[in-house]
Amino acid sequence: MKYSSGTATALAVACALALPSAALAGEAEAKSLLKAMSEYLAAQTAFSFDYDTNFEIVTPDHQKLLLASSGTVTVNRPDKIRATRSGGFANVELIFDGKQLTILGKDANAYAQADAPGSLDHLIDELRDKFHKPVPGADLLVSNVYDELMQDVVDVKDLGSGVIAGKECDHLAFRGKEVDWQIWIAQGAIPYPCRYVITTREVDQAPQYSVQISDWKTGADVAPDDFKFANATNAKKIEPKDLSDFDELPSHMILGGAQ
Secondary structure, rough: OOOHHHHEEEEEEEEHHHHHHHOOOOOHHHHHHHHHHHHHHHHHHEEEEEEEEEEEEEEOOOOEEEEEEEEEEEEEOEEEEEEEEEOOOOOOEEEEOOOOEEEEEEOEEEEEEEEEEOOOHHHHHHHHHHHOOOOOOOOHOOOOOOHHOOEEEEEEEEEEEEEEEEEEEEEEEEEOOOOEEEEEOOOOOOOOOOOOOOOOOOOOOOEEEEEEEEEEEEEEHHOOOOOOOOOOOEEEEEOOOHHHOOOOOOOOOOOOEOO
């Protein structure tokens, strides 16, 4: 069905007016729900999930393009992770055993390794700041999610309930100094994050990045993993700087436009 611009605007206004006044308040409740999720995540020594991401980019003529990818994450706190990501431009796996980081480019059949002893928090910082290869949804993997997410937050809203893949969730919205973000947290005794959306206001056309989580497992339900790299495909070892197309943004595109 196609809507005229006037109809679309009217629908948007009607939806905004339909929001109950309570949904536009509830700052304390929203913070409490986010804190409960953070404490639940920190208490899990082992967890795994599948995820789907959507990464929006904007071309010079203001066309929005959506890049989609999927993957899996397995974590064993405090210092082990295995993560995969498959998209239209890359098929990669990241493995960390507490001491050594391995990044495998499956399509190129090449891998890079680096010593990075320390916790998962330290690894996430190293990947972002040193290797410029962030982990999808890394904000949700650190030991204190609440403190990480609440940095620079200036506005908080509890938007009531939402449903993600059939799971009823609490829908919270936050505004920071440069970005807006929303999170949907599963209701009940297992408050895991179901969807996380970041909107970058400082970039033209305010592109979004979203992570949707499914098949959440913890404890004994998590498949065992020794988090060691086994070079089963006889992949070639290369330097980390030479491992291309690891990020969700392919090498032939740039933020704010396309080549």
